[in-house]
Amino acid sequence: MELSNNPRSRGHEEAPPALLPDLSQVKNSSFSAAQQQGYCATIFLRRKDKLEKTQQKCIAIFALLCCFAVLLVLIFSSVDIWGDSEDGITEENCRTDCRIVLMETIPEDLQQHLNARPNLPLFVGFHTLLDQAKHSIQIVSPVWNLRPSEKEPIQSTGRQGHLLFQRLLNLKSRGVKLKIVSNLTNSAEQKILATHNAEIHLVNMTAFTRGGLHSSFWIVDRTHFYVGSADMDWRSFSKRKELGLMVYNCSCLALDLHRVFSFYWQLHDRDYIPSIWSRRVTALYGRHQALQLELNNTPAVAYVSTSPDLFCAKERTRDVDAINHVMQSAKTFIFISVMDYLPLVSRRLRGASVTRYWSPLDEMIREAVVLRGIKVRLLISFWKNTHPLTFNFVTSLKSLCMQPYNCSLEVRFFSHKPQKDDIQHGLNHNKYMLTENALYIGDHNWVGDEFSNNGGVGLVVQMKNDEGKIMEQVKAAFERDWTSPYSKNLLGNKDRYNKYKHFHQVET
Template sequence: MRKISLCALLHVLLLFINCYCEVVEDNCSMQLVESIPENLTFSPGSPTHLSTYNAWRYLIESARATIDIGSFYWTLRGTPANQDPTDCEGESIFRALMDVGSSEKVKVRIVQSEPSSEFPNNDTAALAASGAAQVRSLNLERLVGGGVLHTKFWIVDSKHFYIGSANFDWRSLTQVKEMGIMALDCSCLAGQLSKAFEMYWSVALPNATIPSAWPPAVDTQFNVHSPLCLQINETSSLATFGIDPPEFVARGWSSDLDVILHVIDSATTQINVAVMDYFPTTLYDDPNTYWPIIDDALRRAAFNRGVRVRLLASRWNHTFPDMFNYLRSLAALNGTTNENHAVHVEAGLFTVPSYTERQAKIPFGRVNHNKYMVTDNAAYVGTSNWSGDYFIDTGGVGLVVNQTGTASDDLIQEQLLAVFNRDWNSAFTTIL
């Protein structure tokens, strides 16, 4: 008789306890999607994945009825003051959206953060003016007292979606390092993400207010304590979304912060984080305040449970210098001991070099913009940087996937771990 490991048995029990949706998506597929900046080359044999550009093109070409997009800002097209030979992929996505939206066969809706001089809306204004898209702007400053809509996702025909770090910016396709997930034929998960879109859409009007209670249409039964049970890449999986800020946490939802904390607290052997900014404070308040919620969770995992923690932040032209101090403070735990185990905490900085003068002059380019975490039992991909502002008054979503029931290199978390190890061990990373 074949023996079943305790880990596998616990996973099966978890599936039965936590799954409240019949597994109907036998063909649900999910894959990692990356943007690798021009000329950034890893060693031979390093993992590679579908490009963000090709994923977005595929979603547009797959659309038969609807495309719903949640976004921060739009600069897919180059401008006379900001042009580059590599902006052609952004131009291509813009033209494809214009074409599909103008066909009258596909309804395109876009919700974006309130435009400003720093983050204009020229692209979406053109799409709206041509009739290719309905566009609404969400003013979180007015609604919740601060922040922006920082989310980045696509939902196509209520069954396909993309979520990740890539903004609707040509640089996010060719000059910025991004990580995301594209899912196909995942109607249950896409349905939950659609509820996030509908919340944004409903209050992205001049006189709208946050309701005292969100309508039942945006409620969900899926959260970190009762995730959706489904087949992803022919593997039994658990998955759900989280949403922030707190005012958007409708009935049944987990906040994005709670999803992150749950993933950290559930890790048993390792936690690997890749995020552009890491601060146990707020960044954009006046004055800023101390906000150690995630930092404390990482320290507890390392010190109390002996979990190996690695955190990879980004160094570029716009890095806040104080981040180095916070990373060193976290890494200072490394090598200490607690009873029967050593404490392993490391922090590193990933730098995207500029190989030409042209690349060096690209504003807000050449940066590792990733926002993900992978542990021994879960993969998390989000849209927020890790400082207090992003969870207090900024709009963001995050997806967590757990596939621990099967040992396979095809699992999303194994693929994401391979990407993290590729970056961590590359010549572009400096360990503090």
């Protein structure tokens, strides 16, 4: 029997055609299903990706809106726009044809021994500013003590301060706004002024730098202003020796000083300096772009400086840099009159006091004397609070000009016998520096702690030639004090220094 190669002959019956699936149809249906699933997955992934991108865009937009809102809050909460257009004075229409007047306070018992005609009294200058006021007066002072205590008779020593206080109270009846910035103190006079519609903002300098607010200036109608050593203290008009500048019809410079006032004004009830400040406190003028103006019909440049560094708004020149600028302008001499000189800074670290050398001003003097051959005279007050190390530092300066080196550096101490009840009687409270054609007048003694920690304002005035009458007046005032019987050379005679130190301690 032959075996057939036909599969049908091997016992397998061929399925009927109707019962067997069409392989091509199976393949096509499987491919279609897979294709449909893949398409659905693609659509899903695309939608998911689109949703994620939409969510990311929303988050980014929301974050940008939040940042923008925070930025607006920081800008408009840090510095407001108060007073910048209330009188119509702007950078474009302000005045530069100014009048400047030197003012002094010299106690009566000092005047008879000073061999020169005194300048106009400071209290006269303040009354002139009050007479000029039509809209507003802004005052910054670290002290408010215009009325003497009951122990001091008003008629003899405190009448000028008392009269000034009464006129400030009367500003309300004239419709003149009074705004005051001062240290965080509990002043009875400030409370009385507040009841007469004065607005008072207190600056907590301890929270910022652990220092104090030493700035002292007036701004009247953003047109006239005062800068100098006098505080709102009755002693500044009768017992202490003070020097300041009254500047009239100088709205451009007053406008810039107003920006410093606005800076202080916004620190009320704050314990931090905002990281973002409005351009309305940005300096208008500075060391590199001083204001071109006329002072008593003489061409000059001027600008305002501030300290400490934390209080220097954008484009504002630091006091230390302003002093350096004036020193660099000197061709033959630098005259300096300050109450204290001490190039030291004290810090508290972990409960302990750490003192270090503070070099800027000390190095400027050395550079001027040794490298440039400038004649330097340094007049320092000698009183109970004079630091013992002052003698060491000025002796070190003086040693620069020992033979055979040819230079000139002189140091004298202004000393007046104080009354037993007031260590500030007759005190030389001046704080200024002068060259042939430039003047710096500020609020700080030349002590490292003051420039580093305390709020202060300085004014730099530089004549374009050597014909400025104001420079002649300040120079005459310095030379009068320098040659007076109250100016003493204590260097090189330690016994004499100790004798005077002991004298002041016993008397006070």
